[in-house]
Amino acid sequence: NAGVTQTPKFRILKIGQSMTLQCAQDMNHNYMYWYRQDPGMGLKLIYYSVGAGITDKGEVPNGYNVSRSTTEDFPLRLELAAPSQTSVYFCASSSTGTGAGNEQFFGPGTRLTVL
Amino acid sequence: GESVGLHLPTLSVQEGDNSIINCAYSNSASDYFIWYKQESGKGPQFIIDIRSNMDKRQGQRVTVLLNKTVKHLSLQIAATQPGDSAVYFCAETPRSNDYKLSFGAGTTVTVRA
Numbered sequence: 141n142a143g144v145t146q147t148p149k150f151r152i153l154k155i156g157q158s159m160t161l162q163c164a165q166d167m168n169h170n171y172m173y174w175y176r177q178d179p180g181m182g183l184k185l186i187y188y189s190v191g192a193g194i195t196d197k198g199e200v201p202n203g204y205n206v207s208r209s210t211t212e213d214f215p216l217r218l219e220l221a222a223p224s225q226t227s228v229y230f231c232a233s234s235s236t237g238t239g240a241g242n243e244q245f246f247g248p249g250t251r252l253t254v255l
Numbered sequence: 256g257e258s259v260g261l262h263l264p265t266l267s268v269q270e271g272d273n274s275i276i277n278c279a280y281s282n283s284a285s286d287y288f289i290w291y292k293q294e295s296g297k298g299p300q301f302i303i304d305i306r307s308n309m310d311k312r313q314g315q316r317v318t319v320l321l322n323k324t325v326k327h328l329s330l331q332i333a334a335t336q337p338g339d340s341a342v343y344f345c346a347e348t349p350r351s352n353d354y355k356l357s358f359g360a361g362t363t364v365t366v367r368a
Contacts, residue, residue: 144298180361181360182344182346182360183299183346183358184358188355198355232298243289243301243304244356246299248296249296249297249298
């Protein structure tokens with residue numbers, strides 16, 4: 141299994157540009173998550189999904205959108221990039237909700253810089 | 256604000272010594288706790304977890320201790336190795352919302368040869 145994969149690894153955007161961060165998992169996990177990690181900080185949840193067709197906001201959803209058309213894929217969309225969105229973005233998945241004791245598996249991250 | 260936090264942002268440990276990384280949380284309803292390890296340029300990797308009905312759980316070279324009275328969590332690493340150099344995060348989920356992990360800011364562990 142490849143686990144959780146993310147593309148691209150790095151990206152530089154100009155203010156106002158848009159892009160989609162790709163995330164895929166091959167573990168048949170129902171639950172998927174997007175986090176951002178700012179320098180020296182822990183991860184903050186942006187959006188999550190409990191299954192195909194179902195998404196919900198996390199702690200910091202403003203400026204982002206997600207979709208979940210398949211179990212495997214969970215893309216994150218930035219419509220109007222702003223410097224405040226400069227961060228490292230991690231996608232994760234788990235077989236069930238975290239409270240059931242199932243760990244989240246993380247991808248390698250996408251480092252995004254908005255100038 | 257954040258519901259979990261770590262006492263110290265950095266920890267320097269001599270190779271072979273034991274490491275203790277601490278974490279305090281504020282939500283008394285927190286039910287599930289996880290320790291993650293993040294190496295440079297990589298995503299967080301699960302180390303060990305513990306439920307609120309337990310005080311201690313052991314893995315390979317790692318032990319997690321939970322003190323619910325003072326809302327304190329610790330990760331002990333036995334015989335620290337150079338490969339243990341990383342940032343360590345504690346995370347928790349409250350009973351009220353099982354899907355969302357709240358992460359602390361992390362402790363950077365550096366192992367001295």
